[in-house]
Amino acid sequence: MSEGLSIGFLELTGCSTCLENVLLHEKLSGILGGLGSVKYWPSHGYTEEPDSLDVLFVSGAVRSRGQVEKLKKLRDKTRVLVAYGTCSIYGGLIGLTALIDASSRSGEFLETVKTVPDIVEPDILVTGCPPTRDQLDELAGVIKDYLENGKPRGKVFIGNRNSLCRDCPRKPRDPYRFEMPSIKRDHELVEDDGRCFLEQGILCLGPVTSSGCGHLCILRGRPCMGCNGPARGVVDQGLNYISSIGSILLKSMERIRMFDYFAAEMDKLVDPMGYLYRYTLPKSLLTELALKKRGVGEK
Amino acid sequence: MIINPVPGIGEDARLVIGEEDGRVKSVRLEAVNKLFIEEVLRGRALELLPSITPVFCSSDSWSYTVASVMAVEDVLGRKPTIPALGLRRLGLLLEIIENHVRNNAFKTLPLLGVDVRGEALRILGYTIRIKELLSGRSINPIIYVPGGVSWRPDDKLIGEMADYARRLLEKITVHSKKLISNLKNNEFYNKLIKQEFNPTSYIGVIGRNGEPGIINGEIALLKPGGEVVKLELKDLLDKLSVSSEGLSYWVELSGDEPVRSGPLARLNIVHGYPSENASSIYEEILLIAGGKPVHNPFYTVLARIAESVYAAELVYESLSDTDWLSGSLVNPKESPGKTGYSVVDSGRGLIIHSYVVDGKLVVRDLSIYTPSHFNYAALRRDLSLLTGRVLGDETVRLAEALITLSDLCVSELTINPVVKGEG
Amino acid sequence: MTWEPWLIGFLEKWTAGLAAESAGVNRVRYSPNIVLINIPCPSRLSPVHIVKAFLAGADGVYIGGSMPPANCHYKVGNYKTFKRMYLLKKLMAQFGIEPERLRMDWYVSPMYRALAKNIDEFVETIKKLGPITSRERVDGL
Numbered sequence: 001m002s003e004g005l006s007i008g009f010l011e012l013t014g015c016s017t018c019l020e021n022v023l024l025h026e027k028l029s030g031i032l033g034g035l036g037s038v039k040y041w042p043s044h045g046y047t048e049e050p051d052s053l054d055v056l057f058v059s060g061a062v063r064s065r066g067q068v069e070k071l072k073k074l075r076d077k078t079r080v081l082v083a084y085g086t087c088s089i090y091g092g093l094i095g096l097t098a099l100i101d102a103s104s105r106s107g108e109f110l111e112t113v114k115t116v117p118d119i120v121e122p123d124i125l126v127t128g129c130p131p132t133r134d135q136l137d138e139l140a141g142v143i144k145d146y147l148e149n150g151k152p153r154g155k156v157f158i159g160n161r162n163s164l165c166r167d168c169p170r171k172p173r174d175p176y177r178f179e180m181p182s183i184k185r186d187h188e189l190v191e192d193d194g195r196c197f198l199e200q201g202i203l204c205l206g207p208v209t210s211s212g213c214g215h216l217c218i219l220r221g222r223p224c225m226g227c228n229g230p231a232r233g234v235v236d237q238g239l240n241y242i243s244s245i246g247s248i249l250l251k252s253m254e255r256i257r258m259f260d261y262f263a264a265e266m267d268k269l270v271d272p273m274g275y276l277y278r279y280t281l282p283k284s285l286l287t288e289l290a291l292k293k294r295g296v297g298e299k
Numbered sequence: 300m301i302i303n304p305v306p307g308i309g310e311d312a313r314l315v316i317g318e319e320d321g322r323v324k325s326v327r328l329e330a331v332n333k334l335f336i337e338e339v340l341r342g343r344a345l346e347l348l349p350s351i352t353p354v355f356c357s358s359d360s361w362s363y364t365v366a367s368v369m370a371v372e373d374v375l376g377r378k379p380t381i382p383a384l385g386l387r388r389l390g391l392l393l394e395i396i397e398n399h400v401r402n403n404a405f406k407t408l409p410l411l412g413v414d415v416r417g418e419a420l421r422i423l424g425y426t427i428r429i430k431e432l433l434s435g436r437s438i439n440p441i442i443y444v445p446g447g448v449s450w451r452p453d454d455k456l457i458g459e460m461a462d463y464a465r466r467l468l469e470k471i472t473v474h475s476k477k478l479i480s481n482l483k484n485n486e487f488y489n490k491l492i493k494q495e496f497n498p499t500s501y502i503g504v505i506g507r508n509g510e511p512g513i514i515n516g517e518i519a520l521l522k523p524g525g526e527v528v529k530l531e532l533k534d535l536l537d538k539l540s541v542s543s544e545g546l547s548y549w550v551e552l553s554g555d556e557p558v559r560s561g562p563l564a565r566l567n568i569v570h571g572y573p574s575e576n577a578s579s580i581y582e583e584i585l586l587i588a589g590g591k592p593v594h595n596p597f598y599t600v601l602a603r604i605a606e607s608v609y610a611a612e613l614v615y616e617s618l619s620d621t622d623w624l625s626g627s628l629v630n631p632k633e634s635p636g637k638t639g640y641s642v643v644d645s646g647r648g649l650i651i652h653s654y655v656v657d658g659k660l661v662v663r664d665l666s667i668y669t670p671s672h673f674n675y676a677a678l679r680r681d682l683s684l685l686t687g688r689v690l691g692d693e694t695v696r697l698a699e700a701l702i703t704l705s706d707l708c709v710s711e712l713t714i715n716p717v718v719k720g721e722g
Numbered sequence: 723m724t725w726e727p728w729l730i731g732f733l734e735k736w737t738a739g740l741a742a743e744s745a746g747v748n749r750v751r752y753s754p755n756i757v758l759i760n761i762p763c764p765s766r767l768s769p770v771h772i773v774k775a776f777l778a779g780a781d782g783v784y785i786g787g788s789m790p791p792a793n794c795h796y797k798v799g800n801y802k803t804f805k806r807m808y809l810l811k812k813l814m815a816q817f818g819i820e821p822e823r824l825r826m827d828w829y830v831s832p833m834y835r836a837l838a839k840n841i842d843e844f845v846e847t848i849k850k851l852g853p854i855t856s857r858e859r860v861d862g863l
Contacts, residue, residue, distance in 0.1 A: 011309050015354065015438065017437075020423065024423060035416055042304035042310060043304065043308065043309035043405075043406075044405040045306055066310070067310075070310075093351055093354035094334065094336075096339045096351065097335050097336055100335045100339065102333070106546070109333075129436070129438065130436055130437060133431065186346040187375065216436055217441045219435070219450075220435055221449035222444075222449050225441075238813060239768065239773060240770065242806055242809040243768045245806075246805040246806035246809065254798040255798060258791075259791065259804050262808070269812070270661050271344035271661060272816065275347065276813070285777060286814065287817065288777060289773055289817070289854075
């Protein structure tokens, strides 16, 4: 069935290196027909725009008017549109520029960073920076099913959408006396004792991040940065996270110390925006508010 | 005549060719997309930069992460541990292979009529597999932290990686031999490497014995006349001057020729590659070129081949004997200062990070010089050589090939470097 | 018509809520620009609720809890509220939204005069800050 498939890769703003992993994944590449089926990939020498595409992988965030047009045009020509990678769904690292008004420098830019689902309706969404091997396994199955049996109902999210903490290998000592004893900055973690990062005072975004990645960072001694996007039920990674932190930070000091004591500890968090929205800034409610305040997007 | 997408860059830039009576009047590469990410980096917590700066160019993400980690280390006054240095070097070597294979096979060679994309993908498959075993994800590595690494692979994983490294080395050796003989018989390529190009300066990091230094060595500047100057990083930063045109930015050394960095620069600077297969390719290149320095950018293709083989040999070597992996992972001893600098000679070329922080370790100012900043100035001059040619397919192909050889990343090209070496 | 701010307040029903009721009983006037809602405990307010209130057009959000903090009806609710709102203010500042648009005060039930005074003060603050969205609202309430 892979004969005669035509696949395309569209790189919007972002590094787009993750697109190569599609062809490097044996199962997925086998279903798609490998390099032979590639009909469109401007940065890799396939510059001619085809009349129709079976599968189009889109990576990167939308920053310019030209990209909006291009995306809409290609959506009409494509059977299965895969929004690939965190940048395309939540903005990713590029999304950090969401609050910079680029349109004032050149009319070609949008006023903020948009994502693929803001512009067109994707059929399949794959999060991750980059999407992992296991996610691609699942994606291969979904695409196969799609090509054979037609469009499934609704959008398909690849990867587990539970909170990362749910099956985290690092467990707190006692879930009922779970406490964050301090706020430590990332580089202050020098003696990792293998316990839950929050219990060690490290800001780990596990509680609000979906676990599609398979605990890559946590298994390698690093706290979660939130690259896989919000977990199911999480409205806004940062806001939901500070709600969780509010419950557990210095819990044993509540009713003992005054507010100043807590404020002093929280002041150690010098850059909450950078910590909490590294990958999802354009999708934050606060960004929406800040843009609304500025009058962006009003007719 | 406007060409967009540009091969190797995509739609972030356009190639503008002016025409007069059927002949080329002017050739310009213009950036049309800008990330504005440097404005976001100001005000960020220092420790977050290693995870954010790779956004400049994630086909070079490991180099950016390591460069950023090293600059943060410099601010904090930490010294990296030995396993950390080894794992950093390993990651960067893998990225050099990837970069060279990717750029040759997908960007430059298709324009010369050589299609090795399938083989290249197989090679990339091995490097990406090793990277995944090393850091969990092949892009934006996570294990590098200021003063060390957060994790070390166990013996089983090392064995697995060494196995992939062995297959990678076998594959890449065969591939490069075939590719070189293929190129020797390629008429178009032979015509191209005989063309005259203006001499430029070359800059790179060179190791103690004249091998490519990557993260460990001195900055060497090779003047067009053949004179080699060793530079301290801060002196170099003082000499750099920034120019811009529209959304394109580039740097030049004050009062000097355009300076190139990357594979061609290293080919000219190094005294050789201290490994078996790579040195034989190096000899072969010198034979074709008839001596150094080589100013024709089309030799970049060959330089990339030699260097990718060299890197593959080193990767295999360092994975088959892993004594360096023992010892403590992180060295927490620190004495924070206000500034930090680092330099990494990545596959693409020289990456320089310099940060200025305040008392709370929040970044107040920073400048990041990228390979594209250096190479864009040289590319502008190379492109100007096309003026006066008959505007046809071949000229356009030549212009496109020159762009892919400079290996620009437009998102890099648009960063506006601000901080100088003082402070 | 001139712009009038529109504010929303969440009061803990055991103390600040009672104070608001006392204000009514005692005929103490406070600014009509605020809508007060009694809730059992402000710690149930997630930062998401606050930001959604702003997005719905509130120019300021007011939270009234109990005093002293340790006197919370649910033992530790005040502390949780304080930590969440403190972090939220830090975030708001980074996003370019004035943190002064979010205010917390602490009450015991007889403090109805203080409540009225604080609300009036808060309305004045918001008047100085101006509307949260660039659009002019014709009538706040």
